[in-house]
Amino acid sequence: MQSRQKPLFGLYLHWPYCLSKCPYCDFFSHPCQAPNEDILLAGYLRDLKQMANLTDNHRLTSIFFGGGTPSLMSPAFMEKIMHSITTIFTLSDDIEITLEANPDAITKEKMTAFKNLGINRLSIGVQALNDTDLKFLGRRHSVQTALNRIEEAKNIFPKLNMDLIYARPNQTLKAWETELQTALSLGLSHYSLYQLTIEENTVFGQKNISPADEKTAEQLYRLTDSIMNEAGIPSYEVSNYARHGEESRHNLTYWMGGDYIGIGPAAHGRLGLMATESEHSVDKWLKNGIMSEQLTPDEKFEEQVLMGLRLTHTPFPIKGLSPKGIQKARQLGWITLSDDDSTITPTLNGTLMLNELIIMVLP
Numbered sequence: 001m002q003s004r005q006k007p008l009f010g011l012y013l014h015w016p017y018c019l020s021k022c023p024y025c026d027f028f029s030h031p032c033q034a035p036n037e038d039i040l041l042a043g044y045l046r047d048l049k050q051m052a053n054l055t056d057n058h059r060l061t062s063i064f065f066g067g068g069t070p071s072l073m074s075p076a077f078m079e080k081i082m083h084s085i086t087t088i089f090t091l092s093d094d095i096e097i098t099l100e101a102n103p104d105a106i107t108k109e110k111m112t113a114f115k116n117l118g119i120n121r122l123s124i125g126v127q128a129l130n131d132t133d134l135k136f137l138g139r140r141h142s143v144q145t146a147l148n149r150i151e152e153a154k155n156i157f158p159k160l161n162m163d164l165i166y167a168r169p170n171q172t173l174k175a176w177e178t179e180l181q182t183a184l185s186l187g188l189s190h191y192s193l194y195q196l197t198i199e200e201n202t203v204f205g206q207k208n209i210s211p212a213d214e215k216t217a218e219q220l221y222r223l224t225d226s227i228m229n230e231a232g233i234p235s236y237e238v239s240n241y242a243r244h245g246e247e248s249r250h251n252l253t254y255w256m257g258g259d260y261i262g263i264g265p266a267a268h269g270r271l272g273l274m275a276t277e278s279e280h281s282v283d284k285w286l287k288n289g290i291m292s293e294q295l296t297p298d299e300k301f302e303e304q305v306l307m308g309l310r311l312t313h314t315p316f317p318i319k320g321l322s323p324k325g326i327q328k329a330r331q332l333g334w335i336t337l338s339d340d341d342s343t344i345t346p347t348l349n350g351t352l353m354l355n356e357l358i359i360m361v362l363p
């Protein structure tokens with residue numbers, strides 16, 4: 001795993017469109033089959049230039065095309081945006097460039113085209129490995145389609161991740177174990193395993209759908225941790241599991257409090273104490289550009305604690321945290337302290353109580 005000191009500098013691009021809207025999803029995305037890529041490109045280019053003017057560091061260690069469903073973008077668009085990025089920024093030799101993809105919104109041909117344009121990591125949203133639950137989650141693809149795309153992607157991209165959502169209503173431990181073992185049998189080196197959250201602004205939220213109850217969710221989390229450990233793919237963040245050395249460098253940048261640029265609607269960025277944000281509306285984003293504000297050192301520190309304690313096996317510096325809170329968290333078995341008392345690391349119990357732990361140790 002990356003040391004906390006290594007300077008990471010990421011670029012996030014938000015693609016705001018999907019083929020359809022999933023009933024659980026609160027990400028900023030709209031259904032749209034054929035958006036006007038020229039208009040979008042002009043907006044992204046303007047954002048890139050604006051951000052480049054705000055920083056002396058022009059050497060990127062990661063790029064992440066997220067969304068929405070950025071695999072819907074055309075290879076021609078990807079070529080233009082990659083050209084713009086490489087004109088304005090330098091890419092580190094070992095740069096990680098991730099593209100999020102839906103099984104039904106990418107083809108083998110498109111994967112090859114994206115790979116040839118520099119994408120070296122694909123993150124496929126599978127969500128469930130049984131067709132009944134895929135239907136419930138409003139997914140357009142079947143298990144078989146997802147498996148086919150993964151097999152194709154394996155031969156094209158050096159790094160591959162799949163997203164799954166568990167703790168679905170009435171999901172049993174046995175059912176999840178079966179799905180997780182199927183996922184592991186695919187032999188990937190990175191898995192993002194999210195517990196279903198019900199967000200107010202979604203169809204599930206409006207329908208008052210309940211995820212698995214708290215006790216079952218905890219059992220599911222412990223089971224996941226144990227199965228993934230056994231498979232040699234331990235957690236490195238609350239919901240992310242990877243073989244050693246295969247962690248997502250881009251996401252580590254967020255969790256380690258590094259700098260990153262965010263371009264496109266609803267994108268966020270951080271440059272030291274500067275926090276940038278864009279409108280959650282394509283039209284308003286195009287009109288208004290990136291907005292920024294200065295965080296106070298206290299706000300920045302709080303954010304670093306919030307993000308940093310999400311890392312499950314990476315020690316977090318104790319400096320600035322509440323000594324009383326640390327003592328209490330230790331007594332509760334939520335953290336371990338390093339031998340020289342300079343860092344804390346959340347335990348599995350601590351990660352399960354993360355919100356309470358953060359409140360406890362904040363000064």
Ligand SMILES: C[S@@+](CC[C@H](N)C(=O)[O-])C[C@H]1O[C@@H](n2cnc3c(N)ncnc32)[C@H](O)[C@@H]1O
Pocket residue numbers: 018024025026027066067068069100101102103124125126127163164165194195196197198199
């Ligand atoms: C920004 S989404 C993009 C992925 C891609 N568009 C797809 O759907 O396959 C990233 C991931 O967040 C997860 N996610 C989205 N909404 C969620 C929710 N309400 N609860 C848990 N996970 C969620 C899903 O696993 C999804 O793949």
Ligand code: SF4
Pocket residue numbers: 017018019020021022025026027029067068069102125
């Ligand atoms: S989960 Fe993915 S495909 Fe579904 S609405 Fe959200 S971003 Fe779009």
